[in-house]
Amino acid sequence: MVRFCTRYWSVIVPLLAAVLLALSWGHELGPVMVTLVTAALVGAVLSAVHHAETVAHRVGEPFGSLILAVAVTIIEVGLIVTLMLSSGEKAASLARDTVFAAVMITCNGIFGLSLLVGAARRRIAVFNSEGTGAALATVATLATLTLVLPTFTTSEPGPVFSASQLIFAAVASLVLYVVFVMVQTVRHPGDFLPVEGSAEGDIEIDAVADHEEPPTGRQALLSLGLLLVALVGVVGLAKLDTPSIESGIAAAGLPQSAVGVVIALLVLLPETIAAVRAARRDRVQISLNLALGSAMASIGLTIPAIAVASIWIEGPLMLGLGATQMVLLALTVVVGVLTVVPGRATLLQGCVHLVLFAGFVFLAVSP
Structure with missing residues (x-):
């Protein structure tokens, strides 16, 4: 029985x-159920990573890294909209806090961790600067249009868009995201494939995973279905944990914006683990595709969805960032450009991004 569970854990857990x-939806959770939900959440995250890697191996890059980013983001959007509809004015800034947290987690946390792991293995992490630079430029544009401009517009009081401005931001975000996906998958897919070789040529590459037989079409379809089930489990169980998270944050005296940070951390766990695994296999480009693709999808899909949901959401929709957040975003973009342009990075660049991520987390809980 133990051997059976060990072999088929990725099917059983989702x-x-x-x-x-x-069984738990719509019920108030006691301490025992909170523990079970948390354990199931961790298991769902691990199984989601496993099935995403299986599907990615079957379809190849750059489609593989795109699948996990889009799947997670679509369900993340559902979670944000659900919480905003159920919480009303209390969640006016939830979309902004969660999207900004996702950008900082992906562009600094996952990005820096991938570079750190890749550089630790081969002393220098190499990647394609053309594709990575294009992705970073798109993320910077999306973040500025949707999260920075609302702070400075004057049609509506406060850091909010007017109806016409929100429609423009939603359409622009969706157009940019669709064009990027077309470039990544159809026009210039080579710009997003791993770069072979590095200056440290005397270090042997562990490329066993690259030579494994890809899964059959039936296995890939099964993994795709289980991936969706696992991701629904991740976001649904995270929503069940949200009241406990909110009460814990309130008891600790932390700001309400910390809720968005915790939600983003939970939802992005599968991509984080997948990115680190790819970096350990000397596939740093795949890790960066996951990081920047997730940031792009988080903005490009969330803002249009929020624009549509705003028809039913009561109260203001606060999208504009504060001064501290804008400084962190600007510093992230500048450092990201300096990291991406050479097409190679050392431990230093990875540590710089991780320190920026640590600064974001610290200022989120202690503004």
């Missing part, structure tokens, strides 16, 4: 998470 989600 199904158990879905069953637990169905």
Whole structure:
């Protein structure tokens, strides 16, 4: 029995998470159920990574890294909209806090961790500067249009867009995201593929995973289905944990914006683990595709969805960042450009991004 569970854990865990989600939905959770939900959440994250890697191996790059980023973001959007509809004015800034947290986590946390792991293995992490630079430029444009401009517009009081401005931001975000996906997958896919070789040529590359037989079409379809089930479990169980998170944050005297940070951290766990695994296999480009692709999808899909949902959401929709957040975003973009342009990075660049991420987390809990 133990051997059976060990072999088929990636099938059993998502199904158990879905069953637990169905049984717990709409009920107040006691301490025991909170513990079970948390354990199932961790298991769903690990199984999501496993199935995402299986699907990615079957379809190849750059489609593989795109699948996990889009799947996670679509369900993240559902979580944000659900919480905003249920919480009303209390969640006016939830979309902004979660999207900004996702950008900082991906562009500094996942980005820096991938560079650190890649450089630690081969002393220098190499990647394609053309594709990575294009992705970073798109993320910077999306973040500025949707998160920075609302602070300075004057049509509406406060850091909010007017109806017409929100429509423009939503359409522009969706157009930029669709064009980027077309460039990544159709026009210039080579710009987003791993770069072979580095200056440290005497270090042997562990490329066993690259030579494994890809899964069959049936296995890939099964993994795709289980990936969706696992991701639904991740976001659904995270939503069940949200009241406990909110009460814990309130008891600790932390600002309400910390809720968005915690939600983004939970939802982005599968991509973080997948990115680190790719970096350990000397596939740093795949890690960066995941990081920047997730940031781009988080803005490009969330803002249009929020614009549509604003028809039913009561109260203002606060999208504009504060001064501290804008400084962190500007510093992230500048440092990211300096990191990407050479097409290679050392431990230093990875540590710089991780320190920026640590600064974001610290200022989120202690503004």
